[in-house]
Amino acid sequence: MFGDFVTYAFDQLVNNASKFFHMYHGMMSCPVVVRAPMGGRRGYGPTHSQSLERFLIGIDNCCVLTLSSIIDVAPQLETLLHLKGPAVVIENKIDYAAKTFQAPAGFVVEANDPPFPTIRVRPRHARPDVTIVVYGGSARYFLDRLGEIFERADVVPEVLVLTAIHPIDIGAVVESVSRTGRLMTVEEGATFGAVGGEIIAEVNAVLRGKIRSARLGSKPVPIPSARSLEDATLPSIDEICDMLQLLVEEVR
Amino acid sequence: MTDSVNILIDRDNANDEEATVVKVYAVSGTLVHADEPVFDVENSKATIEVIAPAEGVLVHALAVGDAVPYGVPVARIVPPGTTDLDGAIPFKPGAVAFQKPAFVEPPATPPKPVVSVTRVTEPAVAPVYAEVEDYQPEAPPGSLTPRFSHAAAALAAEHGLAASDFRTELVTSRDVQLMLRGTSVAPPGVEQVGNRTPILPRKREEIEFLRGGAGDTMLSVLGCDVGPITIHREPGTTFSGKITDLVVYEASRLVRKYPRLNAAYHDNGSELHACVNAGIAFDEGGRLVVYGVENADKKDLLALRADIEDALSRYMEKKLSRAEITRATFTISDLSSMELDFILPLLPRGQSLIVGVTRNPSRGYSIYAGFDHRVTEGLEVAKFLTDLRDRLRSFSDGPAAEPSCWFCGRSAREEVEIYHGRGLIKVVDAHGEEHLACNACWRMV
Numbered sequence: 212m213f214g215d216f217v218t219y220a221f222d223q224l225v226n227n228a229s230k231f232f233h234m235y236h237g238m239m240s241c242p243v244v245v246r247a248p249m250g251g252r253r254g255y256g257p258t259h260s261q262s263l264e265r266f267l268i269g270i271d272n273c274c275v276l277t278l279s280s281i282i283d284v285a286p287q288l289e290t291l292l293h294l295k296g297p298a299v300v301i302e303n304k305i306d307y308a309a310k311t312f313q314a315p316a317g318f319v320v321e322a323n324d325p326p327f328p329t330i331r332v333r334p335r336h337a338r339p340d341v342t343i344v345v346y347g348g349s350a351r352y353f354l355d356r357l358g359e360i361f362e363r364a365d366v367v368p369e370v371l372v373l374t375a376i377h378p379i380d381i382g383a384v385v386e387s388v389s390r391t392g393r394l395m396t397v398e399e400g401a402t403f404g405a406v407g408g409e410i411i412a413e414v415n416a417v418l419r420g421k422i423r424s425a426r427l428g429s430k431p432v433p434i435p436s437a438r439s440l441e442d443a444t445l446p447s448i449d450e451i452c453d454m455l456q457l458l459v460e461e462v463r
Numbered sequence: 464m465t466d467s468v469n470i471l472i473d474r475d476n477a478n479d480e481e482a483t484v485v486k487v488y489a490v491s492g493t494l495v496h497a498d499e500p501v502f503d504v505e506n507s508k509a510t511i512e513v514i515a516p517a518e519g520v521l522v523h524a525l526a527v528g529d530a531v532p533y534g535v536p537v538a539r540i541v542p543p544g545t546t547d548l549d550g551a552i553p554f555k556p557g558a559v560a561f562q563k564p565a566f567v568e569p570p571a572t573p574p575k576p577v578v579s580v581t582r583v584t585e586p587a588v589a590p591v592y593a594e595v596e597d598y599q600p601e602a603p604p605g606s607l608t609p610r611f612s613h614a615a616a617a618l619a620a621e622h623g624l625a626a627s628d629f630r631t632e633l634v635t636s637r638d639v640q641l642m643l644r645g646t647s648v649a650p651p652g653v654e655q656v657g658n659r660t661p662i663l664p665r666k667r668e669e670i671e672f673l674r675g676g677a678g679d680t681m682l683s684v685l686g687c688d689v690g691p692i693t694i695h696r697e698p699g700t701t702f703s704g705k706i707t708d709l710v711v712y713e714a715s716r717l718v719r720k721y722p723r724l725n726a727a728y729h730d731n732g733s734e735l736h737a738c739v740n741a742g743i744a745f746d747e748g749g750r751l752v753v754y755g756v757e758n759a760d761k762k763d764l765l766a767l768r769a770d771i772e773d774a775l776s777r778y779m780e781k782k783l784s785r786a787e788i789t790r791a792t793f794t795i796s797d798l799s800s801m802e803l804d805f806i807l808p809l810l811p812r813g814q815s816l817i818v819g820v821t822r823n824p825s826r827g828y829s830i831y832a833g834f835d836h837r838v839t840e841g842l843e844v845a846k847f848l849t850d851l852r853d854r855l856r857s858f859s860d861g862p863a864a865e866p867s868c869w870f871c872g873r874s875a876r877e878e879v880e881i882y883h884g885r886g887l888i889k890v891v892d893a894h895g896e897e898h899l900a901c902n903a904c905w906r907m908v
Contacts, residue, residue, distance in 0.1 A: 246728050317632045336607055336632035358610070365612040367633045
């Protein structure tokens with residue numbers, strides 16, 4: 212079923228599954244895993260193309276994962292079986308048929324150790340100018356075009372792909388941004404009240420405002436069915452290049 | 464019916480690229496009537512009846528379980544009496560047709576749970592991050608094939624740089640610019656610590672400006688003392704404690720007398736500037752610009768002051784135009800707001816003269832002239848400087864040499880004639896500085 216209709220499970224997640232452990236003094240929990248295929252770029256229209264994770268990351272005691280085809284997800288699915296509380300797993304329909312990502316020339320793919328790793332796609336022999344944080348289906352969409360983004364934006368990015376967007380592995384993001392000084396978040400949903408803003412706020416709290424940041428997402432409108440209009444609504448390569456150039460532009 | 468009619472399956476949902484045949488009502492070669500069902504096909508959402516669009520003989524090669532694509536002819540109605548029915552079949556399913564799970568025999572062993580699936584093409588992913596210390600932002604030259612951004616490729620090509628010149632694998636235009644400005648200032652054999660800070664664009668512009676001037680000229684500097692200029696100024700106004708306006712006013716008129724000081728060296732010759740635009744260096748916290756007062760030699764002192772004050776306020780608001788900060792034909796750099804003994808003014812591009820102004824308590828004001836020795840020479844500049852000095856001195860309110868009380872300003876003449884004193888007393892303060900004091904001030908101190 213399309214993840215857009217996770218709204219029907221919202222009450223059970225908010226008022227039941229995520230609360231049982233605390234309501235019943237730890238004697239009971241509800242380790243349910245809800246799989247939600249999300250995302251656009253296939254012309255499915257307003258109710259079958261959304262990215263609703265911004266409504267889910269605010270549920271306390273409910274893990275929100277975003278799987279992608281950047282690395283093998285088998286270990287992450289295995290870990291899911293051992294979670295004590297509820298989890299929503301956001302997948303992307305385009306990723307189902309995709310082969311695992313191969314880094315373009317000049318970049319290497321690494322993943323850190325936590326059960327839901329943060330994947331790092333970094334330049335092999337170059338200093339990164341900007342940290343880009345991305346997750347889910349957008350990760351593959353933009354990483355497949357990473358070489359083009361570098362060539363057009365004239366910026367060397369280091370890309371972090373989150374596997375968990377609640378809770379967020381903020382340490383990995385802070386480490387990277389402390390080196391680059393610039394942070395850009397990319398998500399497929401609209402940016403207001405969403406994941407990117409939370410990441411920027413968390414990083415700012417640690418690095419105390421010493422960074423430049425920007426967030427990219429879709430236009431704040433229902434996603435059109437026509438492919439041309441959908442492309443104009445969702446974040447594009449043009450937009451990411453423009454935003455990267457603004458981030459590295461020196462302050463006069 | 465004389466023509467054959469194709470049967471196409473319309474796409475009715477966005478999910479699927481093809482549908483599956485689940486029922487065949489008429490075998491190939493059967494006569495069918497218009498609107499009679501011929502197949503049932505199923506997509507991921509629904510089963511759909513495909514009807515004959517016309518009467519005729521149905522030809523196809525479809526069987527239950529075959530996958531049929533959307534939008535292409537999958538069967539055809541041909542006129543009765545057509546002989547080559549096989550040749551009229553428009554679509555033959557692939558050798559391996561999609562099988563619905565219902566038609567598949569149950570597997571002997573149950574499928575493995577999804578978590579134990581292993582990928583055949585496992586990507587080369589390091590299990591953990593490389594430590595930051597292991598980052599190798601640079602590699603030995605020639606050991607890698609750099610990839611250039613479009614901007615970097617254009618810039619490198621413009622300056623004839625080769626890919627092998629670079630030590631990073633991903634080259635941006637900033638890397639090329641660093642390369643063009645020389646990557647290392649360390650002596651041979653001495654390693655750099657790697658904390659290189661790139662020059663900001665504003666500073667680069669300044670460097671280019673001076674490189675075309677002082678860096679490329681035969682710079683020489685002469686100087687002379689002017690002494691104190693006792694001109695009345697309201698305290699706290701733009702020109703209090705300074706003589707910028709006077710220097711601009713007099714120097715602009717003087718360069719008409721010495722035209723080679725309002726000129727530039729160019730292509731083995733000197734070219735005289737057609738107008739006199741006096742440049743004034745503004746520098747408020749690392750933002751040096753030279754504002755050009757247009758036709759400064761034709762403006763009176765009041766107009767000059769108004770012009771400079773207006774430019775200064777627009778400089779603070781960063782509103783000076785490009786033309787205003789590039790049109791100067793000679794420059795004045797007034798550092799008299801601080802106590803200095805010497806200035807070596809650097810000549811900007813396209814000019815042959817820069818006048819520096821300093822002030823210190825014992826000598827008063829001093830003026831220095833930096834000039835391009837290819838355009839003019841020391842004797843001419845010395846004459847210009849002494850002329851300028853004399854004209855500046857003429858602005859003093861009274862004889863600059865008249866002694867007065869350092870504390871209250873009372874002149875020796877007033878002390879004797881009005882206050883009936885004997886004259887001024889020379890006193891030495893705690894710093895060893897000598898001052899003149901009137902009788903009243905000496906008693907107080």
